[in-house]
Amino acid sequence: xxxxxxxxxxxxxxxxxxxxxxxxxxPTETVYGLGANAFDENAVASVFEAKGRxxxxxxxxxxSKVEDAExxxxxxxxxxxxxxxxxxxxxxxxxxxKSVIPDCVTAGLDSVGIRIPGHKLARDFIAxxxxxxxxxxxxxxxxxxxxxxxxxxEDMDGKIxxxxxxxxxxxxxxxxxxxxxxxxxxxxxxxxxxxxxxLAYLPRVRNHKGExxxxxxxxxxxxxxxxxxxCVMASSEESAKKRYDEETAAGRRAVILxxxxxxxxxxxxxxxxxxxxxxAKNIFKALRxxxxxxxxxxxxxxxxxxxxxxxxxxxxxxxxxxxx
Ligand code: TXA
Ligand code: MG
Numbered sequence: 632x633x634x635x636x637x638x639x640x641x642x643x644x645x646x647x648x649x650x651x652x653x654x655x656x657x658p659t660e661t662v663y664g665l666g667a668n669a670f671d672e673n674a675v676a677s678v679f680e681a682k683g684r685x686x687x688x689x690x691x692x693x694x695s696k697v698e699d700a701e702x703x704x705x706x707x708x709x710x711x712x713x714x715x716x717x718x719x720x721x722x723x724x725x726x727x728x729k730s731v732i733p734d735c736v737t738a739g740l741d742s743v744g745i746r747i748p749g750h751k752l753a754r755d756f757i758a759x760x761x762x763x764x765x766x767x768x769x770x771x772x773x774x775x776x777x778x779x780x781x782x783x784x785e786d787m788d789g790k791i792x793x794x795x796x797x798x799x800x801x802x803x804x805x806x807x808x809x810x811x812x813x814x815x816x817x818x819x820x821x822x823x824x825x826x827x828x829x830l831a832y833l834p835r836v837r838n839h840k841g842e843x844x845x846x847x848x849x850x851x852x853x854x855x856x857x858x859x860x861x862c863v864m865a866s867s868e869e870s871a872k873k874r875y876d877e878e879t880a881a882g883r884r885a886v887i888l889x890x891x892x893x894x895x896x897x898x899x900x901x902x903x904x905x906x907x908x909x910x911a912k913n914i915f916k917a918l919r920x921x922x923x924x925x926x927x928x929x930x931x932x933x934x935x936x937x938x939x940x941x942x943x944x945x946x947x948x949x950x951x952x953x954x955x
């Protein structure tokens with residue numbers, strides 16, 4: 632199959648592909664998604680196949696406006712309020728599902744994640760399709776999530792007919808996954824809507840800190856965001872420089888990723904930008920750019936607060952917990 636990259640002029644075609652059971656990759660403000668008609672079990676099965684994704688890891692469902700979520704799940708007043716405050720935008724809310732959502736979408740769970748993306752092209756695509764869109768990130772399972780159409784092409788070339796190109800994703804890390812399906816509201820995956828942001832409206836909300844094996848979010852137990860080369864986190868500029876010098880002395884190619892103020896002399900440095908927002912926007916693209924021509928990526932350690940906590944959540948997985 633030939634994979635085409637096209638802009639918003641291809642929206643009507645994208646809608647046709649979805650209604651006939653095919654897959655379309657599309658931009659959102661977080662990362663690119665790999666979309667299928669959420670009501671079509673065969674189309675959903677082909678999403679799992681194209682990604683190589685384990686069948687027990689549920690997909691979230693995207694709608695273009697909150698009214699379209701009503702037939703899909705038991706939408707509480709609390710959920711409606713949160714959608715009104717934080718969306719369209721990078722927040723997914725898990726609620727009890729209605730039976731129209733096939734079990735294969737939710738991997739047999741009785742809950743479903745609903746998201747209303749902030750990127751206009753994403754909402755226009757969902758509206759053009761005329762059905763809710765089940766979509767994970769558009770990467771091969773275990774690899775770094777794609778934040779450009781080119782990154783989607785690297786993983787999906789020949790597997791899907793169309794990638795809608797909406798430029799580089801502005802947020803750059805996946806949506807916050809908030810569960811309202813349990814006893815206590817819980818952030819299962821931190822994102823740009825932080826637990827600090829949610830606390831003002833949901834005083835009992837907490838970040839999930841459980842053991843992976845009892846995780847309520849199946850995706851959390853799998854290897855994730857792994858570059859194809861080695862990747863470690865540096866606790867200081869000194870340890871980054873020391874490791875870099877050892878690697879390059881041994882003939883290995885290395886790069887240091889850090890924010891604009893990180894000082895590593897004249898070593899090979901990839902500037903992630905000045906603010907936490909810049910770092911979030913650029914981090915996945917940086918990992919994908921650097922894995923291609925390096926043996927080792929050394930990345931700065933960030934703080935455990937607000938957006939940096941969400942960035943660290945991804946980087947701990949990319950580095951598989953290796954802190955130097
Ligand atoms: O920003 C995003 O959320 C992107 C864009 C494309 O919208 N999508 C995305 O999907 O990141 P995915 O499949 O890569 O990550 C969804 C996460 C997974 O960790 C999955 O296990 C969890 O959400 N999840 C989905 N449905 C769930 C449910 N019913 N209960 C608990 N966790 C759920
Ligand atoms: Mg993903």
